[in-house]
Amino acid sequence: MDNQESLKTPKEYMDALKALKPNIIKDRLLEKPCEDEDIQKGANVVALSYELARDPKYKDFMTVKSPLNGKIINRFNHIPLTKDDLRKKLKMIKTLASEVFCAQRCVGGDALHALHVGTYQVDKSNKFKTDYHQRFLKYLRYIQDNDIAPTAAVTDAKGDRSLPPHLQEEKHSNVFIEEETDKGIYVSGVKIPITMSLYTEEIIALPGLQYGEKDKDFAVAFAVPADAEGVERYVLGPDVTSLHGEYSPTHGLKYLNKEGMIIFNHVFVPKERVFLCGEYRFAATFANLFASLHRFSYTACKPAIYDIMTGTAMLISDYNGTKGEYFLSNTSEKIFEIYKTSIIVRGMAQAAVHSAKETESGAIFPDTIFANMGKYISSEYFHEAIRILQDMSGGLPPNLPYGELLKDEKYRPQMKKLLTRKKGIPIEDQYKLNEFIRVLVASNEGGLLQFGSKHGGGNKEAEKVAIYGNSLRNMSKCKKHVHKMVMNNK
Numbered sequence: 001m002d003n004q005e006s007l008k009t010p011k012e013y014m015d016a017l018k019a020l021k022p023n024i025i026k027d028r029l030l031e032k033p034c035e036d037e038d039i040q041k042g043a044n045v046v047a048l049s050y051e052l053a054r055d056p057k058y059k060d061f062m063t064v065k066s067p068l069n070g071k072i073i074n075r076f077n078h079i080p081l082t083k084d085d086l087r088k089k090l091k092m093i094k095t096l097a098s099e100v101f102c103a104q105r106c107v108g109g110d111a112l113h114a115l116h117v118g119t120y121q122v123d124k125s126n127k128f129k130t131d132y133h134q135r136f137l138k139y140l141r142y143i144q145d146n147d148i149a150p151t152a153a154v155t156d157a158k159g160d161r162s163l164p165p166h167l168q169e170e171k172h173s174n175v176f177i178e179e180e181t182d183k184g185i186y187v188s189g190v191k192i193p194i195t196m197s198l199y200t201e202e203i204i205a206l207p208g209l210q211y212g213e214k215d216k217d218f219a220v221a222f223a224v225p226a227d228a229e230g231v232e233r234y235v236l237g238p239d240v241t242s243l244h245g246e247y248s249p250t251h252g253l254k255y256l257n258k259e260g261m262i263i264f265n266h267v268f269v270p271k272e273r274v275f276l277c278g279e280y281r282f283a284a285t286f287a288n289l290f291a292s293l294h295r296f297s298y299t300a301c302k303p304a305i306y307d308i309m310t311g312t313a314m315l316i317s318d319y320n321g322t323k324g325e326y327f328l329s330n331t332s333e334k335i336f337e338i339y340k341t342s343i344i345v346r347g348m349a350q351a352a353v354h355s356a357k358e359t360e361s362g363a364i365f366p367d368t369i370f371a372n373m374g375k376y377i378s379s380e381y382f383h384e385a386i387r388i389l390q391d392m393s394g395g396l397p398p399n400l401p402y403g404e405l406l407k408d409e410k411y412r413p414q415m416k417k418l419l420t421r422k423k424g425i426p427i428e429d430q431y432k433l434n435e436f437i438r439v440l441v442a443s444n445e446g447g448l449l450q451f452g453s454k455h456g457g458g459n460k461e462a463e464k465v466a467i468y469g470n471s472l473r474n475m476s477k478c479k480k481h482v483h484k485m486v487m488n489n490k
């Protein structure tokens, strides 16, 4: 990093991870977590965001001049101030997701953005007797100066969903303030599943739900180093593992989304890193700000996945000779059904930018209804796209023989019998495409992608509440309009 730029190299990012105290548990405590292949491949995803930010080809949208420190920084650490910032953020996420499926780093960027807006709102309601916003700006500067990629821990383990946190049998199901001193707070509890938590330097924790007065200890937002005393991180998804096959796609050979669980065991957070401390009325504000921003990010990454599924569907119909009409179905129509969602979600993203509004903190905020609707639509049609892809590719993807046989002279002729389809397509290419489809729609990695499409950024009900709540005034107007039409009263 130099005087003008605050941009780490991918190696500097990896070195920073290696310098952390070991606190990652897989089937045992990992003394050198960066040597674990799955964690390494997860870190490769984040490293790509560092790499592209330094590449002149991508700099225009991957970086921005920070109004805080005056340096060129990674856009993920910038608080969007203009509609152009939001547009470039969408471009950045889509570019990364086209390579790695889930860009992962947006989760921390969205938390920074939510804190910028939320801390100002709390201070204002406290008539500026609190200084959360100033604390946050100091923290943001630290993140920008050191080009850190933080994660955001919002979702608590929660326990029995029908009970509020203070009535849970296991109090630690939700993160809470255990003790408060002049110097700061001590926090405990569980956040899960937290994207990129296994390969981050910093954890930002936000409240995940709305809380009443009896749950005020759970209304807490803070940031700690990933290796702070008392933090434990657990590797999740034992079967979501690195791919090795020669015919495996890059995603899996080089990249992986390896999720983590964070347990806070009486972790000390100094005052300057506490951004909400018991103001329970603002717990929902923080959670909702984050959720809407994260759903906006989804309107960038999900079109990338729909585009990948569209391209896959087109290729497999080329390779299998299934283009055109077949009994009562038509390949083009099936492909259209996948691609249409990409168009709709991109449209929602553009609408969210078009109707974005400046907030009192100075940050711009994408339109809540369009951002939530974009995520809602992308989630609603995700399994439909997978269904079409499974239909179009036939039964081969999950039923491939072992790839090694293609190279074995004895068995290669047998493989040719199976894999020769459209004339001119080498059997290796046919195998690779079918393996790619297997990874995308019939593997543990693909399963994680499906869960992410449903629950990432909150579940469907939460999206509906955000859309409905913000649409009520307009919906009432609809009722009045119809009443006027029907009753014919001027």
Ligand SMILES: Cc1cc2nc3c(=O)[nH]c(=O)nc-3n(C[C@H](O)[C@H](O)[C@H](O)COP(=O)(O)OP(=O)(O)OC[C@H]3O[C@@H](n4cnc5c(N)ncnc54)[C@H](O)[C@@H]3O)c2cc1C
Binding pocket: 107, 152, 153, 154, 155, 156, 157, 158, 161, 162, 192, 193, 194, 195, 196, 259, 448, 451, 452, 455, 456, 457, 458, 459, 461
């Ligand atoms: C791939 C992936 C990545 C993720 N990354 C992150 C991350 O980086 N950071 C983060 O903070 N979180 C992350 N999450 C978590 C995500 O935000 C949550 O999964 C999501 O909010 C849903 O919460 P949950 O898993 O606890 O499910 P639940 O809240 O238990 O929801 C499951 C179902 O139960 C219903 N339900 C919930 N409560 C009730 C009730 N009281 N009565 C009746 N029905 C109810 C819901 O509507 C839903 O249908 C990630 C999730 C996935 C899958």
